[in-house]
Amino acid sequence: MAHDIAVGPSGAVDAADAATGDRRPRADALRNRDLLITAAAAAFAARGADVSLEDVARGAGVGIGTLYRHFPTRDALVEAVYRHEIDVLCERADQLLETMPPDQALAEWMQLFVRHVATKRGMLSVLKPLLSTNPNFSDQTRGRATEAASKLLDAGVAAGTVRADVDGGDLLRAVGGICMTTDQERSEASERLVGLLFDGLRHGAAGSAAAIQSGDASTFQD
Amino acid sequence: MAHDIAVGPSGAVDAADAATGDRRPRADALRNRDLLITAAAAAFAARGADVSLEDVARGAGVGIGTLYRHFPTRDALVEAVYRHEIDVLCERADQLLETMPPDQALAEWMQLFVRHVATKRGMLSVLKPLLSTNPNFSDQTRGRATEAASKLLDAGVAAGTVRADVDGGDLLRAVGGICMTTDQERSEASERLVGLLFDGLRHGAAGSAAAIQSGDASTFQD
DNA sequence: TTGCAAAACGGAGGGAGCCTCCGTATAATA
DNA sequence: TATTATACGGAGGCTCCCTCCGTTTTGCAA
Numbered sequence: 364m365a366h367d368i369a370v371g372p373s374g375a376v377d378a379a380d381a382a383t384g385d386r387r388p389r390a391d392a393l394r395n396r397d398l399l400i401t402a403a404a405a406a407f408a409a410r411g412a413d414v415s416l417e418d419v420a421r422g423a424g425v426g427i428g429t430l431y432r433h434f435p436t437r438d439a440l441v442e443a444v445y446r447h448e449i450d451v452l453c454e455r456a457d458q459l460l461e462t463m464p465p466d467q468a469l470a471e472w473m474q475l476f477v478r479h480v481a482t483k484r485g486m487l488s489v490l491k492p493l494l495s496t497n498p499n500f501s502d503q504t505r506g507r508a509t510e511a512a513s514k515l516l517d518a519g520v521a522a523g524t525v526r527a528d529v530d531g532g533d534l535l536r537a538v539g540g541i542c543m544t545t546d547q548e549r550s551e552a553s554e555r556l557v558g559l560l561f562d563g564l565r566h567g568a569a570g571s572a573a574a575i576q577s578g579d580a581s582t583f584q585d
Numbered sequence: 586m587a588h589d590i591a592v593g594p595s596g597a598v599d600a601a602d603a604a605t606g607d608r609r610p611r612a613d614a615l616r617n618r619d620l621l622i623t624a625a626a627a628a629f630a631a632r633g634a635d636v637s638l639e640d641v642a643r644g645a646g647v648g649i650g651t652l653y654r655h656f657p658t659r660d661a662l663v664e665a666v667y668r669h670e671i672d673v674l675c676e677r678a679d680q681l682l683e684t685m686p687p688d689q690a691l692a693e694w695m696q697l698f699v700r701h702v703a704t705k706r707g708m709l710s711v712l713k714p715l716l717s718t719n720p721n722f723s724d725q726t727r728g729r730a731t732e733a734a735s736k737l738l739d740a741g742v743a744a745g746t747v748r749a750d751v752d753g754g755d756l757l758r759a760v761g762g763i764c765m766t767t768d769q770e771r772s773e774a775s776e777r778l779v780g781l782l783f784d785g786l787r788h789g790a791a792g793s794a795a796a797i798q799s800g801d802a803s804t805f806q807d
Numbered sequence: 808t809t810g811c812a813a814a815a816c817g818g819a820g821g822g823a824g825c826c827t828c829c830g831t832a833t834a835a836t837a
Numbered sequence: 838t839a840t841t842a843t844a845c846g847g848a849g850g851c852t853c854c855c856t857c858c859g860t861t862t863t864g865c866a867a
Contacts, residue, residue, distance in 0.1 A: 389834055389843060415824055426846030431826065529781060537778045540762030556759045559751060563785030611814060611863055637853055648817030653855065 396433050398423040404444045416440070446504045452479060456511035465518035466525055470561050472515055473538055477553045480542040509535050516564075523569035534564075618655050620645040626666045638662070668726045674701060678733035687740035688747055692783050694737055695760055699775045702764040731757050738786075745791035756786075 388396075402423035406414040416437060420430040434440035455475055459468035512531035519525025541556045624645035628636040638659060642652040656662035677697055681690035734753035741747025763778045 391834070392844060395845085416826090417824070420846095427826080428828085428846050429844075432844075435826095437825095529777075533774055533778055533781075536774070537763055537781070540765050541759055543762050543765060552755055552758070555751075556755055559759070559785040560782060561785075562788045563781040563783075566784045566788045609864095613862070614815060617815085638855090639853070642817095649855080650817050650857085651815075654815075657855095659854095 392433075395423070395425050395429055398425060399430055399433055399440070400443050403440050404447075407441070407444065442504065448479070449504050449508050452476060453507055453511040456515055460515065460518055464524070465515065465522045466565065469515040469519050469525060469564070470558075472511075473534075473557045473561055474554055476538050477542055477557050480539075505535070519564075519568070525564050526567040527569075528567075529564060614655075617645070617647050617651055620647060621652055621655055621662070622665050625662050629663070629666065664726065670701070671726050671730050674698060675729055675733040678737055682737065682740055686746070687737065687744045688787065691737040691741050691747060691786070692780075694733075695756075695779045695783055696776055698760050699764055699779050702761075727757070741786075741790070747786050748789040749791075750789075751786060 399419065403419050406419050406422055410418075416430055417427050419440070420427045423430070430440075434443065452472075452475070456468075456472050459471050459475075462468075463471065509531040512534045514531075516525060516529065516531055516534060520527045537560055538557055541553055541560070621641065625641050628641050628644055632640075638652055639649050641662070642649045645652070652662070656665065674694075674697070678690075678694050681693050681697075684690075685693065731753040734756045736753075738747060738751065738753055738756060742749045759782055760779055763775055763782070
């Protein structure tokens with residue numbers, strides 16, 4: 364699943380790679396890396412944030428030393444698992460934009476985000492503390508999600524159905540924050556709150572007065 | 586704090602008291618409890634979430650056994666420190682309601698919440714993982730905050746300036762969640778997001794159309 | 808004041824997880 | 838096949854967690 368994370372084909376290795384002396388990893392290294400990510404995902408989902416890394420290594424069938432070589436910190440391991448989840452959401456943003464009006468796509472994506480997070484119960488308990496504690500966690504990965512959020516927002520702004528003074532990063536933080544405070548049984552509450560946020564996003568849009576007066580105010584009442 | 590548990594005239598001791606064996610805590614126990622809370626607050630603020638409880642005990646000048654007797658879990662200790670912070674916010678809610686219109690008080694309180702949280706940097710790194718991971722954390726304390734939020738919301742709903750389909754718990758979760766995703770340097774971003782949320786709260790209020798048409802749409806533009 | 812439980816104290820110690828280090832095994836290369 | 842750069846694995850040292858129990862202190866009553 365995460366093969367593309369590894370260094371690309373040797374032809375694509377750029378000057379920086381040459382400078383640091385990077386070279387193509389050995390086959391067993393690549394294989395073990397994947398085994399570890401898979402085992403970690405399973406362990407986190409099943410047993411939550413506090414799994415011992417020794418257990419993860421055991422689950423992957425490798426030694427603890429191998430785990431630490433690939434992922435020097437616990438965070439690094441979590442991030443590798445996390446990245447895949449984000450990829451899924453980013454892809455969906457594009458799909459949504461292709462199949463419905465921007466504001467609807469945005470609303471849909473925000474809800475999708477909540478549901479997606481709610482599904483990953485075990486993972487969530489791992490991510491939550493990390494995301495909330497470490498602002499530098501996964502700048503790169505978060506950047507991809509921010510990009511997706513921005514794309515949706517921009518499309519809405521261009522269509523005049525979404526206000527212009529919120530950026531993708533802000534939106535992501537808000538939605539993420541809401542997800543973080545609710546547990547699985549309350550995911551319905553999250554959806555309501557995210558709906559609320561979305562209403563805020565429409566409020567003040569270029570064409571909002573018209574939308575409101577036409578009685579289209581409450582988007583998430585169904 | 587638990588003095589009222591103590592009995593009146595000895596003759597009035599009832600079966601329940603005798604059964605649970607409740608009695609007034611000893612003076613040294615009370616003193617050590619306070620010492621521990623103070624030391625913990627300092628340690629958390631200075632060194633973040635990962636202080637060893639052994640260090641906290643040392644800082645308070647008591648043994649580790651004493652710490653564990655008073656606070657059987659790390660969470661219990663954090664909660665004791667946390668409670669005080671919440672008390673401050675609850676008091677402010679009442680004050681605000683007395684001095685300004687409900688919706689304005691609500692907006693003000695939400696912003697106050699953000700700023701208050703942003704100030705407690707060190708504490709925050711302790712609270713965040715806890716609040717987000719443990720849904721049962723401090724039901725009681727959280728209950729007090731929820732109550733304050735509900736009071737503000739209810740007043741707004743009664744005045745027709747706030748929509749009626751959001752409860753205090755939801756609001757608290759949303760604001761708390763937003764705080765959690767932003768760090769100190771970005772507290773200004775949190776304020777913007779909370780403002781956004783507030784706009785969502787007004788949108789759909791009994792009197793919202795009038796408010797919007799009177800040009801009072803953007804509350805947080807100053 | 809003195810004596811006596813009851814309550815609280817403190818820290819040793821067993822257990823668990825973290826992470827490093829280095830001898831051994833293995834894939835890539837010639 | 839021989840060589841060497843890489844990667845593997847797990848023992849071991851360290852820290853922290855938390856419990857347990859002998860010692861100390863406090864509050865109460867005589």
